[in-house]
Amino acid sequence: MTMQILVADDDSAIRTVVSQALMRAGFEVRVTSNIATLWRWISAGDGDLVITDVLMPDGNAFDTLPKIKNSRPDLPVVVMSAQNTFMTAIKASEKGAYDYIPKPFDLTELVSIVRRALSEPKGGKRAAPDEMQESMPLVGRSPAMQDIYRALARMMQTDLTVTISGESGTGKELVARALHDYGRRRKGPFVAINMAAIPRDLIESELFGHEKGAFTGAQTRTSGRFEQAEGGTLFLDEIGDMPMEAQTRLLRVLQQGEYTVVGGRTPITTDVRIVAATNKDLRQLISRGLFREDLFYRLNVVPLRLPPLRERIEDLSDLAQHFFAQVEKEGLPRKTLSQGALDVMRRYPWPGNVRELENLIRRLSALYPQDEISAELVEHELHNDSTRSPGIEAEGGKPIELNASVERYLADYFSSFGDDLPPPGLHGRILREVEYPLIAAALAATRGNQVKAADLLGVNRNTLRKKIRDLDISVIRSIR
Incomplete structure (x- = not known):
């Protein structure tokens, strides 16, 4: 029996090209320019699949989708829209659409979506998320971003592990937050940890927590990020910088769904969605023996690549x-x-x-x-960086004293605690606080030129840019 496709769009040119493409593919097609006629056909039991534009002269397809899914839950609906935003893709998903395709679209892709929808087992309704805020976490209408939106919309109601790759500054954490904020774990916590910003010997404690006395300075039991993220999402940023020992423990969590705190013996069951991100080529790290191949495949269930600007x-x-x-x-x-x-x-x-x-x-x-x-x-x-004179400011506008003695700083730091010891994590805190004025001084010496500052410090330019971002260093320039 020939499958019948119902097409609704107020643009006659769209109706014509879509119907011709579908008929050449062997489908029977009925077209209309309004929602009322489409709903009449659906109510009568006509059609095996619906393709509809969002904005129609007599209504909005998003308002009709719940009625369609309630009346005929097994009828696939493909939504077309020229409003090619992240929220359009999410709304299509939450209202129960089978798929969303942005205009202008490729007819071959549309026919492929139709065939796939008709060949899949009938699944009934999708779980509808709670009402979501009308914000725009991701911006862009380019084909590259449309691919991202559609992928995210498909993953919102799953707990699949996602690995986001992309250069620094492409918005990897924004995508991770969108997966959480618009997914079924939105009521749980979103916890982020940057592997590159934590001393290697503290990463396991940061991730899994530690018992009192587990190591020197562990004066109390401390919860880790897994415990803090329970029921929600744990975002592992710069996963390529995770040391091998921590990789082994993370693999155990992904395989068995449980972990032990540092210094503990009792396994703790965890319910956390993992989203990882990296600006490195993990396959290259695997070939160099710096990243576990089995962990890569556990993390890379759904790979997402964010395009550079x-x-x-x-x-x-x-x-x-x-x-x-x-x-x-x-x-x-x-x-x-x-x-x-x-x-x-x-x-x-x-x-x-x-x-x-x-x-x-x-x-x-x-x-x-x-x-x-x-x-x-x-x-x-x-x-024209050469025409500017930099001044370095810390967060809150307080000038950094670039010629301060590090030794004096450390002495003042320890004396501020009196007879008590500073809390655990001293190495990481001191490293970050010493790095700030060091990098700021290099930027001042090179008049804000990051290439020269990186050479002066003896670090890679990307590493320097990452440190500037992570430490929130602002180079305030004034025009002469």
């Missing part, structure tokens, strides 16, 4: 508007970009990705009184 440059305008709106909420005046400024930004390679763009927008909003940012100002900010 240079591969989704068509999203730059939307991202800039989003960041301008953010800084306006923080009290700065709203700005716009001239067409020339946008052209300059589109030609720039954006080595720091979306994070670099956000920092640029914040700088433009803070430093310039003009309502419209010109191409010259953008050029100046992006390329």
Whole structure:
């Protein structure tokens, strides 16, 4: 028997090309330009699958989807939309759509989705999430981002382990948070841990906690991130920097669903969704003996690659508007970009990705009184570092004393506790606090040039950029 497809779209050209493609694929097709007719057909039991646009002259498909799923739960519905945002994909998923396809779309892909939907076993309703806030955690309408949105929408109601790869500054933690905030674990905690920011000898304690007396300085029992994330999501950032010993313990958790605290003996059952992220090639680390292959396959159940900004440059305008709106909420005046400024930004390679763009927008909003940012100002900010004199400020605006003695600092630090010892984790805290003025001093000496500062410190430029981000170092530049 020939399968019948019901197509609803108010654009006659869309109806024509979709119906022709489906008929060439061997399907019977009925088309309509309104929701009312579509609902009449569905109510009469017609159609084996529905393809519908979201915005129609007489209604919104998202309002009709619950009625369709209630009346005919096994009828697959594919949603088309020109409103190609993250929330469109999520709404399609939460309302029970089989799939979401952004306009413009590839007809071959549409036919493939139809065939897949009709060949799969009938599954009934999906679990509908609670009402979600109308925020926009991810921004962009490029084909690369549409692939991300659709993948996320499919994974929201699962607990599959996800590994997010991408360069620094592409938004890996934003994607991890979206998976949590719009998934079925949203009522549980979201706990993040950055493997690269924790001393190697403390990672196991940070992850799994420790008993009193487990090691020198362990004066009380301390919960780990797994315990803190119970019932929610644990985000393991920079997973490629995890030492081998901790990798072995993490593998046991993923395999058996339980762990023991450092110094403990009793296994603890855990219920946590794992989302990992890395800016490294884990397969290369495996070949060098730095990452366990069995752990890689446990983590890489669903791989997601976030594209760098240079591969989704068509999203730059939307991202800039989003960041301008953010800084306006923080009290700065709203700005716009001239067409020339946008052209300059589109030609720039954006080595720091979306994070670099956000920092640029914040700088433009803070430093310039003009309502419209010109191409010259953008050029100046992006390329004319030599015309600026840096001043280094800590969080809260307090200047860093760059020539302070580290020895004096440590003496003051210990004396601040009197006769007591500082709390556990001293090595990591001191390392971070000493690194801040050290990196700030290098940036000051090189007038904010990160390439030269990295050479001065003897570290990789990407490592330096990561430290600047993790330690929240702001290089405030003033124009002469």
